[in-house]
Amino acid sequence: MKLKLKNCIILATDENGNFIVYKHEVLCVDNDKISFIGPDSEAPVCDIEKDMKGAVLMPGLVNAHCHGPMTLLRGVGSGLALQEWLETAIFPVEDKLKPIDIEVGEKLAVMEMLASGTTYVSEMYDFPYNSGKILSETGMRANISRVGLSFSEETEIPKGRFDECVELVKNWKDPYDRVRAEFCLHSEYLTNEGFVRRIAEVNKDLKTTVNIHVSETLREHEECKVRHNGLTPIQYLEKCGILDNRTYAAHCVWVEEEDRRIMAAKGASAIHNPSSNCKLASGFAPVKDLMDAKVNVGIGTDGTASNNNLNMFEEMHLAALLIKCVGKDATLGSAEEILKMATVNGAKAMGRDDTGELRVGKKADIIAVSMDKPHMFPAFDIPNILVYSAQASDVIMTMVDGKILYENGEYTTIDAEKVKAEVRESIERIYN
Ligand SMILES: [Zn+2]
CATH class of the missing domain: 3.20.20.140 (Metal-dependent hydrolases)
Incomplete structure (x- = not known):
């Protein structure tokens, strides 16, 4: 499946491992890998397009x-x-x-x-x-x-x-x-x-x-x-x-x-x-x-x-x-x-050179961080705001191997309420 993430700020990496921040550009994912980062006009045709509403895409x-x-x-x-x-x-x-x-x-x-x-x-x-x-x-x-x-x-x-x-x-x-x-x-x-x-x-x-x-x-x-x-x-x-x-x-x-x-x-x-x-x-x-x-x-x-x-x-x-x-x-x-x-x-x-960076050819292990909350304004410097201002709760999407596993509070592979019930059961037995 080919997916296009549009309208985002992208914390990408060049071939020397240095960060480059792209603004108002797109990132495309082809199955489990990043296939394109750049202007929408040059992007390949994708099956699905998602508007990321100005969020920062960064490596998971x-x-x-x-x-x-x-x-x-x-x-x-x-x-x-x-x-x-x-x-x-x-x-x-x-x-x-x-x-x-x-x-x-x-x-x-x-x-x-x-x-x-x-x-x-x-x-x-x-x-x-x-x-x-x-x-x-x-x-x-x-x-x-x-x-x-x-x-x-x-x-x-x-x-x-x-x-x-x-x-x-x-x-x-x-x-x-x-x-x-x-x-x-x-x-x-x-x-x-x-x-x-x-x-x-x-x-x-x-x-x-x-x-x-x-x-x-x-x-x-x-x-x-x-x-x-x-x-x-x-x-x-x-x-x-x-x-x-x-x-x-x-x-x-x-x-x-x-x-x-x-x-x-x-x-x-x-x-x-x-x-x-x-x-x-x-x-x-x-x-x-x-x-x-x-x-x-x-x-x-x-x-x-x-x-x-x-x-x-x-x-x-x-x-x-x-x-x-x-x-x-x-x-x-x-x-x-x-x-x-x-x-x-x-x-x-941990022995993997195929993930940890947003670069074409790397695994699509990507997160989206919302820039919408008051503590994210003004965002003069993207790396600085991610380290010093961002909160974990600003994460609005988490993707591994090109698959969205979490988006806006919902999990795609986990029944959250069922897990919470199982946790209560385990705790009851272990601590009583
Ligand atoms: Zn330890």
């Missing part, structure tokens, strides 16, 4: 670190420090989650993400086949994984976990190639060296992306050095061979200069989670230093227990403020740089 947002089903734990344990939060508030509830809860929590996450302009998500949670099924059915783009955990060096605990991680990567199939399987190591502190090395070894052939939490807290970072002869988590992962394939590391709050050098040399990405790091008082990721070292930086929300939402507009806003405030320099973190972090950089981190 890429949430490069998320635990979607944790929507069922939204805000649980607020006010606790990370370790206590995990052990006393989160793990006891997670023990009660069944596969059906994962599906319900993922549906709620997808609803929230589509309504706030996220088209591509990195999903790290239990029961990946259940999450993957929902992400696939609802039309999202996603990476999924079986979380790599290994509590014992001698006896494999949890039993069979290594095989499960490999099985998912080998056997997950999505006919549309929207949802891909990858490897995930929870973290250095929840995996032993034998397990980490086995994942690196098997990935020499499978060559998929690797998702991991790195240096989120100072305690975790320093304890790693004690466990591994002074090596930081990044240095340890390099030694184990993990960074030989495309790796993206959530948080990176405490990464050191040598870590940043290694990440850049190995092509590993850092995923900035500003809300979660602030809420759990983990610290501020050295985003400027990472960028100076030429490390690719994406943005993620983390789970809703530590955020408490999946709103990437809020993450962009906070990332833009923090980099300036922490560096005591208002010129740091331009709106263009922040927008790239939340779109193309995240996609690149």
Whole structure:
């Protein structure tokens, strides 16, 4: 199907990756790809034309670190420090989650993400086949994984976990190639060296992306050095061979200069989670230093227990403020740089070069942001207004692979009222 989006402002990208803002032009979609950006007089004939009424078309947002089903734990344990939060508030509830809860929590996450302009998500949670099924059915783009955990060096605990991680990567199939399987190591502190090395070894052939939490807290970072002869988590992962394939590391709050050098040399990405790091008082990721070292930086929300939402507009806003405030320099973190972090950089981190930009030939993963509300006037500078003024509720259309999944409050692949009823049922059982 060929679709023409007319009367819009388009935040497109040139061949060098720089943004170009087109005003009063059209964007055409041919099936799953962007086929034309330019004046209507030169546009191809399309089956359907839509008047976007002056809205901004921009690339769909890429949430490069998320635990979607944790929507069922939204805000649980607020006010606790990370370790206590995990052990006393989160793990006891997670023990009660069944596969059906994962599906319900993922549906709620997808609803929230589509309504706030996220088209591509990195999903790290239990029961990946259940999450993957929902992400696939609802039309999202996603990476999924079986979380790599290994509590014992001698006896494999949890039993069979290594095989499960490999099985998912080998056997997950999505006919549309929207949802891909990858490897995930929870973290250095929840995996032993034998397990980490086995994942690196098997990935020499499978060559998929690797998702991991790195240096989120100072305690975790320093304890790693004690466990591994002074090596930081990044240095340890390099030694184990993990960074030989495309790796993206959530948080990176405490990464050191040598870590940043290694990440850049190995092509590993850092995923900035500003809300979660602030809420759990983990610290501020050295985003400027990472960028100076030429490390690719994406943005993620983390789970809703530590955020408490999946709103990437809020993450962009906070990332833009923090980099300036922490560096005591208002010129740091331009709106263009922040927008790239939340779109193309995240996609690149997660192993996809075919999305995250509005350019002919790229996937039609597009959102429309209304310019109609008072806080969007006057719009002198489009990237700046998107980062500093726009709200998630300004998103009026979300499209993935050329299919509209959300438009003006309505979902095309989700029965919202049914999902809310299912959420109530799950909550009743889990918390009573
Ligand atoms: Zn996380």
